[in-house]
Structure formats: C-alpha cells, structure tokens
Amino acid sequence: MVRGEGVYLFDREGKRYLDFVAGIAVNALGYSDAGLRSALHHAADGLIHTSNLYHTAPGEALARKLVERSFASRVFFCNSGGEANEGAFKFARRWARTVSDAKHEIVALRGAFHGRLFGTLAATDRPAYRLPFRPLVGGISIVERDLEDVSKALDPETAAALIVEPVQGEGGVRVLDHGFLRELRALTRERNVALILDEIQCGLGRTGTLFAYEQAGIEPDILTVAKPLAGGLPMGAILVTEDIALAIKPGDHGTTFGGGPFVSSVASYVLDRLSDPALLAHVAETGAWFGDQLREIAQRTGRIRGVRGVGFMWGLDVMGTASHVVSEAMAAGLLTCTAGDYTVRLVPPLIATKDELAEGLAVLESVL
Structure with a gap:
C-alpha cells in the first residue's frame, strides 16, 4: 500500500x-484526514522527545483530558497495547501487595487476547502463541467466561486482579453481556480484587461510546487503551483510580518514550475527535x-x-x-x-x- x-x-x-x-x-x-495532518505538523513544530524525566505540557494536557472523560484519577503513558497491559499487571500487583503479600494472582477469561509480551502472553488464550515460549509467567490463569468459574478462581486471599475485554477482539469479536460485566464488577469489589478492563481494540469510540465500559454502567479500577489513541503513532495508556495510583512508587515502572510531547500533542487532537x-x-x-x-x-x-x-x-x-x-x-x-x-x-x-x-x-x- x-x-x-x-x-x-x-x-x-x-x-x-x-x-x-x-x-x-x-x-x-x-x-x-486534514485535521490530523495539521495536528502532526503543529506537533512537529514543538519538542519531539524529552524522556519522562521532565514534565511537558502536551503530556499533561492529554492526561488531564483522559481523566476528565473517564473514571480515572491518573494516567501512565506507554507505546502500545501490549505495554499497557503489562503495566496494568504490575500496577495491580503493586496495589494488591498493599492489602496482603499473598495477593498476586491475575485471572483472564477464555477467548482473551491481551498481548504477546511475556506477562500478557500468559493471559492470552491462543495455544499456538503460547506453546513456543513455555514455561509462561506464573500466577496468571485463564478461566471460562462463566460467573461460577470466575468466582472459584478469585480467591480473596490470593487474587490481585481480573482482566476482561468488554468486547473480545482477537477471540472472535465476542461482546460480553452487560449483565455479566456488572456481576464481575460486583464480585471483584466483594473480593477486593482489581478489575482491569482491556479496551485496546474496543475503546475510544469503536462501540459508539468513548469507552465500552460506559454501556455496561460500570467503572473499572484500571483501564488500558491504545490502538487509535495517537492516530497511527505508537501510544498506549493505563488509566487508574486514585487507590491504584497511590500504591505505585517511584521506580516501580518507567518508560523512555511514553507520553512524549510529539505523540501526546497528536493524541490530544485525536482524542477530541473521538470524543465528539x-x-x-x-x-x-x-x-x-x-x-x-x-x-x-x-x-x-x-x-x-x-x-x-x-x-x-x-x-x-x-x-x-x-x-x-x-x-x-x-x-x-x-x-x-x-x-x-x-x-x-x-x-x-x-x-x-x-x-x-x-x-x-x-x-x-x-x-x-
């Protein structure tokens, strides 16, 4: 092409x-797209990269918009959907350890696709992708899309997070029932388990609302987005509640390129368009x-x-x-x-x- x-x-x-x-x-x-092209040219007139050692106005402006338009209190930027989910796993475990040292398990659903990096691969239900890289990361399991099975897997003493795609993309475009999502939200709250919603593919307008979770009437503890966020430039984001954010300490996670001024400036324009x-x-x-x-x-x-x-x-x-x-x-x-x-x-x-x-x-x- x-x-x-x-x-x-x-x-x-x-x-x-x-x-x-x-x-x-x-x-x-x-x-x-004329507007996107203009946003790219405008962004190129400013800083391209500074690392995350320094604050930049475009990154802060984008984070503020995401917070204002979602459940979240804080945002961490990265470079892809796979990175976003890897970071979400770390953030969930970091938060869970403030509750109990035993809480560490991450549970995913049958049909899930959360990435092919080393941690997310263990939560991705594609045997052909998994087999060449066994043994996979421990403490991550996949259960059936059934409330009873999920309930058995979410031991309140050991479970840190449940990760769910509101619409499973790679797993066959399966729209999870809104009632099921609400039951999962209630169960995770009851067990003090973080709910991670992976909206890498289904978020940012693709389902007809800015975020897919809005249609189910729930809010997660952690949300991951990526794909359309920066109009084709590599960018991902992890949106978290204040409780999750407070558990993350300096040095727990990092990124060289995430949230850079150039990509954040373009993403700010794209987010405005997708929020229309x-x-x-x-x-x-x-x-x-x-x-x-x-x-x-x-x-x-x-x-x-x-x-x-x-x-x-x-x-x-x-x-x-x-x-x-x-x-x-x-x-x-x-x-x-x-x-x-x-x-x-x-x-x-x-x-x-x-x-x-x-x-x-x-x-x-x-x-x-």
Whole structure:
C-alpha cells in the first residue's frame, strides 16, 4: 500500500481498496484526514522527545483530558497495547501487595487476547502463541467466561486482579453481556480484587461510546487503551483510580518514550475527535444498521453461521476458513481481517458513511 484517502487504500499499481481493517482498528479517522495532518505538523513544530524525566505540557494536557472523560484519577503513558497491559499487571500487583503479600494472582477469561509480551502472553488464550515460549509467567490463569468459574478462581486471599475485554477482539469479536460485566464488577469489589478492563481494540469510540465500559454502567479500577489513541503513532495508556495510583512508587515502572510531547500533542487532537458526540452517535446508529445488514446477508447467502458485534466492530463466523474469505475479498477490493480460524473481522474507520459501508457489504456478499 502506498497511499490512502478517506476509507480507501491504494497499492502501487493504483488499485483501490475499501478498508474494513483500519490498521487493525487503529485508523479511526481514516486516511489523509486534514485535521490530523495539521495536528502532526503543529506537533512537529514543538519538542519531539524529552524522556519522562521532565514534565511537558502536551503530556499533561492529554492526561488531564483522559481523566476528565473517564473514571480515572491518573494516567501512565506507554507505546502500545501490549505495554499497557503489562503495566496494568504490575500496577495491580503493586496495589494488591498493599492489602496482603499473598495477593498476586491475575485471572483472564477464555477467548482473551491481551498481548504477546511475556506477562500478557500468559493471559492470552491462543495455544499456538503460547506453546513456543513455555514455561509462561506464573500466577496468571485463564478461566471460562462463566460467573461460577470466575468466582472459584478469585480467591480473596490470593487474587490481585481480573482482566476482561468488554468486547473480545482477537477471540472472535465476542461482546460480553452487560449483565455479566456488572456481576464481575460486583464480585471483584466483594473480593477486593482489581478489575482491569482491556479496551485496546474496543475503546475510544469503536462501540459508539468513548469507552465500552460506559454501556455496561460500570467503572473499572484500571483501564488500558491504545490502538487509535495517537492516530497511527505508537501510544498506549493505563488509566487508574486514585487507590491504584497511590500504591505505585517511584521506580516501580518507567518508560523512555511514553507520553512524549510529539505523540501526546497528536493524541490530544485525536482524542477530541473521538470524543465528539456527533461521531459517537454516528458509530452507534450506523453500527446498529451495519449489524442488521450483516444478519440479512447471513440469511441470504447461507454462508455465515454467526454475526456478533457492536458499533464498528463485527465478527462473522463463516462456513469455510476466514483466511479464504479475507483473500477473496482483497482480490475484489475489500480489506478485511481474521479473528480466529473461522471468524472474519470488520473494523472500518469510524468516519465511514452508510454508502461506503454498503459498498463493502456488497463486495462481501458477492465473495461469500
């Protein structure tokens, strides 16, 4: 690929592709966005890097916006979603040790994907990713998406945190029931266990609210975000409550590049765009329409076994392999990706219009 415009990418031969991947849910504003380009130029006129030894205005401004628009009291910046979850694990354990030295266990759910770094890999439910690197980090386990199983795993004496994706992305685009999320929140509070919500893929507007947890009516103790945060520049963030923040001591964690002035300046602009009520309403309303269209395609073609999703984040369980559908769709000018062997994932830019989405759906139906 050599250039992009709106919701389209172009290869070096000039072929145009309608993009339902968006850099794996990163390019929320699409391509060649005038405002984003201006923000990049403006940021380049200032400091690029100082390290985290010094305060910078862009980093503080971005942290303040994230705090004002969420449950959080403090923010730690890093460079990716995997780093954000690694940091969240450390912060949860650091807080848990202020309660009891025995509290250290981190529990994840079946179907989870939290990263491929050494700690997060132990919480990622992909056997092929895990096998070459065994033994994995201890004290981290995966349990079924069932309240009784989670309850058995969360020993109040030893459990430090439960980590959950409100919408499991790599695990097949599985939207966790809001009632289940509320029950998990109640259980973790009862057991004095930190609740970490991983919104690396489903956060920052993709579900139709700025944060996916808003739709369940809960608030976590720790939230991780990344993908679209800086408009394609590498950035992640860990949002924490005051109780968690107070447990973290100087030297417990660090970052050379995280929250640098250049990337923070760009992210501040992107966050404002993704927080726009009009954009969020568009994602919610158009996303509901999109889901209805997908279900109708499933009925007409007989080639889709299941449709799951919310907002601009959808998964289709297809009759053949997902990789085959992805390959054929690309040949027909539509970019999609997989979320497992049999699930095609659709995560278009949040700016996509109904007409553009309908164009992609027509290609997808033809391919199926």
